[in-house]
Amino acid sequence: MPDITPLQSQAPWVEFQITDSDWKNADPAVLGTLLTHVHLIRAFEETVVGLAMEGLVHGPAHSSVGQEGGAAGSLAFLRTTDQINGSHRGHHQFLSKALAHIHPNGMSPTAELGANTTALLQRTLAEILGLSQGFCQGRGGSMHLRWDDAGVLGTNAIVGGGIPLAAGAAWAHKHAGTSDVAITYFGDGAVNIGSALETMNLAAAWKLPLCFFIENNRYAVSTSVEEATAEPRLSARGQAFNIPSWKVDGMNPLAVHLAMEQALEHMRTGRGPTIIEADLYRFYHQNGGFAGSAFGYRSKEEEQQWRERDPVALMNTKMVELGLITADDIEQLQNRIQQAMKNAADALVEADPDGKAGKRRIRPELWPAPHFRDVGLRGDLSEMNGVATVEQDNFTSSLENRKFIDVVADVMGRRMETDPGVVIMGEDVHRLKGGTNGATRGLSDRFPDRVLGTPISENAFAGLGGGLAMDGRYRPVVEFMYPDFMWVAADQIFNQIGKVRHMFGGDINVPLVLRSKVAMGSGYGSQHSMDPAGIFATSPGWRIVAPSTPFDYVGLMNTALKLNDPVLVIEHIDLYASSGLAPTDDLDYCLPVGKAAVRREGKALTILTYLSMVQHSLEAVEQTGVDAEVIDLRWLDQASLDWDTIGESIRKTNNVLIVEQGARGTSYGGWLADEIQRRYFDWLDQPIQRVTGGEASPSISKVLERAAHARTEEVVEGLQRVQQGQGLN
Known part of the structure; x- marks a missing residue:
């Protein structure tokens, strides 16, 4: 009979719930800030949904209506130097982190919003509409929001794609000796992909100050959590990697705030990563302004049950019960925010002069200029x-x-x-x-x-x-x-x-x-x-x-x-x-960007090559006696190719042989040949010739491997093809 010893994880894993006493003992300034944040996010998102339903948002508009509590609770009191990133559904996190940057001492629900806040709302809305005054100059839209000054590294349209990037920020904070942290936000769908799990393991092994904040809104588009995993308590993932984890009611901003305080204390004191799973609910479908029940994967009863836990309504009720605000104060707060959102939208859209009555359009002068298309693809050197x-x-x-x-x-x-x-x-x-x-x-x-x-x-x-x-x-x-x-x-x-x-x-x-x-x-x-x-x-x-x-x-x-x-x-x-x-002693010199090297001058043809095939090309030229010019490209990307050297050689030789070693299917020479024929067609005496490996990847067999890639012998054959194309033996 075998001995069986039960094993337990070393990582703490708790369900975090608050009581009435936590509300009574909460700092009124904290509650006021949370209230203001959730109202601002709600009004902003409702404006976005409205514009999307008008057809004014090009592309998706993944609203976070219903999920305000997780963002406000975790972000309203972060430092500017703490950094976050998020998913395609990230407006709420972006806004809450940006508001914390603008208002580091919190926000009073009875105070005016201020110019910085109204500018933030307009600039964020402009980005979602794809306009040049947006944070990413219109390139990011709804899914790619970044404001480095506020500590927002960028939201991400690839599910889980931003999680490893946040680990880089966390490593930088730790190595620099700060107590700053990084928080990466993602949903239930991302929990099961490799990027999330690989990064959890790496962050735990290296004790990085990284919080994995899981917004469990129960649906990855229309697939429920229970369909996707046998363990729907997603914070359980922390047990595998020895990461302390909290499971909290994400519809309760104060509960999230208090759980985050505990997680921050763990990370700021150098004890490694944390996981917070916030159970919450998006009131609308994955994209747009319709409820999920309209698409058949959720029931109206389920949606109503979650709406009864609305984080905005909860904050209103609790603040009034505690005597910290009046119903009239809340109405005035809503009116101020609604007016700010109307002003932001009116600055970006106008009545469509060619449309039906009441139809609006983006103000034409606000679009990015078409010539901005490729600007910044790489740096300017x-x-x-x-x-x-x-x-x-x-x-x-x-x-x-x-x-x-x-x-x-x-x-x-x-x-x-x-x-x-x-x-x-x-x-x-x-x-x-x-x-x-x-x-x-x-x-x-x-x-x-x-x-x-x-x-x-x-x-x-x-x-x-x-x-x-x-x-x-x-x-x-x-x-x-x-x-x-x-x-x-x-x-x-x-x-x-x-x-x-x-x-x-x-x-x-x-x-x-x-x-x-x-x-x-x-x-x-x-x-x-x-x-x-x-x-x-x-x-x-x-x-x-x-x-x-x-x-x-x-x-x-x-x-x-x-x-x-x-x-x-x-x-x-x-x-x-x-x-x-x-x-032997100088290891500090640089070679110029975008400069090829002519390894052999010649007049009969131009060989373009790189890496080990440079030497193989020189050997083939010596064996055949062909007067070839051999150019070692050195820089291979489209922006850095030395077209001056290439063009001068082609105009002299009128023949081109591109030499590379690898498989044809993923070859470098395919696109290079196309670019050469478009640039230098009038100087070519024959089609561009190429030396490559075979179609298949190299095999283990020594004979088959040799047959799969090019060396000197294949370059010799290529030179012979060029000569035949010139009518030479």
């Missing part, structure tokens, strides 16, 4: 003003033959030595004498608090790096052991890090470096071998560098770490063991 750049042929310090991988580790060590903001994170970067390839050799001993070995959770630590970059105090260097792992973290890489600058108005910096290595030929098979250049080049927001020599690696990494954009630094496993000229 002003951070490089005054930065001296060099090339190897005019480098004046000493050079000697050095192994590529040693240079990788040395330049990272130098940057961490000179810039206390550089932080490295990734799987095993702190072990194995410098990670799996030695790229971080010796760094964890020298900088133990800035070389972070992570769990195997690319979504969480990539997103944490993104949040860290957005914080502005640090420059994260995130290592993916293999590029294929980017698909695991695709949301954070492409939807978040690549888009946030543009999405939030184009004026925030995202100084992040993502390192990864191409491993074709190493025998690691289909899921560890890809070249990511083609995917990143067709994804907005990223810059891409691909060093082919040790000297270039130093200069390109230094430049990447100066840029305020996310930069993918692609390395190649074949290059790590190679040697080449590299500096």
Whole structure:
């Protein structure tokens, strides 16, 4: 008979309920502020719903009517330096945090709103309508609200997508030695996705001051909590990660406020993350102004039961019962807020001169200008003003033959030595004498608090790096052991890090470096071998560098770490063991942004290539005797390609061969060939030729792997095709 010993979680998990004595003992100023917040949020949201029903909100309008208590209770008394982010349904949290920023000492329900508050209401409404005076200049709309000055990192349209970003803010607060916290808001639907669970684990392991605030409104669109999980008490997730958790009535603003006070005390004293589950209810459907019962997934009886627990009505009743306010005072508060919302809407919309009577339109002069479309997709490179750049042929310090991988580790060590903001994170970067390839050799001993070995959770630590970059105090260097792992973290890489600058108005910096290595030929098979250049080049927001020599690696990494954009630094496993000229003492120089290198001059054709294929191309040229010009692109993203050097070469040779190693389906050369033919069609004597691997990803079999990717032999064949196209043997 086996011995069975019951096990218990170490994490406290409580249901938090308040009594009449808590209401009586509450600070009247706290209650007055909560009352004012919920009324402001309710009136704002009702205005948004009304405009949406008029057809004036382009896109969704996810209202939080009914959920005001969770936002006001948790946010009304946060510091400005505390930071939050949220989900697609985030107007209420944005407003409450912004109001706390404007009114750090609270708000009296009998006082005038003030110019700052009315300006906030109008500017927030403008963003939801997509107008240029909005916080994101109209690009964010209802789902992407950001105001950095107020500590709002940005709401997010990807379910759970913002959770890892908030962990980056929490890490920054902890490492900077502050007692500030981060709060990430998300719903019941996000509780079951990888980003949420990965980040809970990471935050707990690293004791980050991060509150996971779950708004359990019972429905992910129309799917109920009970349908989605066997444990509908969502704060139970904390038990798996040793995170203290509170389950609270989210329709009661004071209960949420008191629970949040306990959670804040835990986080501010360095004891790690917390979870608060607030049970609440959205009175309308997922989007728009109709009740959920109109779509058949909720009953009218259920909706009525929750409306009887309306947080606004509760605050009204309790404040009057306590003698802190009169019914007339509440009516006057409502009138002031309603008038403020009418003024805000009237400033943005007008009668439609071409429409029916009573029909309104957005004031035409308030739309963003069409030419603003791509502004801020990447930075303007002003951070490089005054930065001296060099090339190897005019480098004046000493050079000697050095192994590529040693240079990788040395330049990272130098940057961490000179810039206390550089932080490295990734799987095993702190072990194995410098990670799996030695790229971080010796760094964890020298900088133990800035070389972070992570769990195997690319979504969480990539997103944490993104949040860290957005914080502005640090420059994260995130290592993916293999590029294929980017698909695991695709949301954070492409939807978040690549888009946030543009999405939030184009004026925030995202100084992040993502390192990864191409491993074709190493025998690691289909899921560890890809070249990511083609995917990143067709994804907005990223810059891409691909060093082919040790000297270039130093200069390109230094430049990447100066840029305020996310930069993918692609390395190649074949290059790590190679040697080449590299500096012995000067590790501080930069290579220019957007400058290719001509590795061999020629007149017969132009070869465009990068990484290890530069050397393979040079070998093929030598074998065939073709007078080819070999250009090492170095910068691969669309904004940084050296079209001057490329164009000058094409006008001279009139023939192009694009050489890359990886699979055709995700190739870099496909879009590059299209761009070249549109720019230089009149100078081309024949169609652009390409050297790539096969359609399939490399296999484990040595023979099949070799057949799947390109090397010198395939470049020779490509040169022969170009010659045949010229009528030459």
